[in-house]
Amino acid sequence: MHKVTLEVKGEVQMVKLSEKLREGGIAHKLWVEQPENTPTCIATKPYPKAEVAAFFKKLKLCK
Numbered sequence: 001m002h003k004v005t006l007e008v009k010g011e012v013q014m015v016k017l018s019e020k021l022r023e024g025g026i027a028h029k030l031w032v033e034q035p036e037n038t039p040t041c042i043a044t045k046p047y048p049k050a051e052v053a054a055f056f057k058k059l060k061l062c063k
Helices: 011-023 049-056
Strands: 028-033 038-044
Antiparallel strands (some): 028 038
C-alpha cells in the first residue's frame, strides 16, 4: 500500500469529493478544523487502487 497526497483547488472541491466518495460507498473521513469550521483533509481507508482511482483521477499530486 502507498500513501499519496493529492491536491484540490479549494474547500468546495474537497466537500464535493467527500460527497462522491460517500455516494460511491468509499469509507473516508473529512477533517474539519475547528473553530474555523474549514475542511482541510480527506483520508480514505486502505483500498486497492483499482477501486478508488476513478474518484481521484482528476487530482494532481501535491508538491
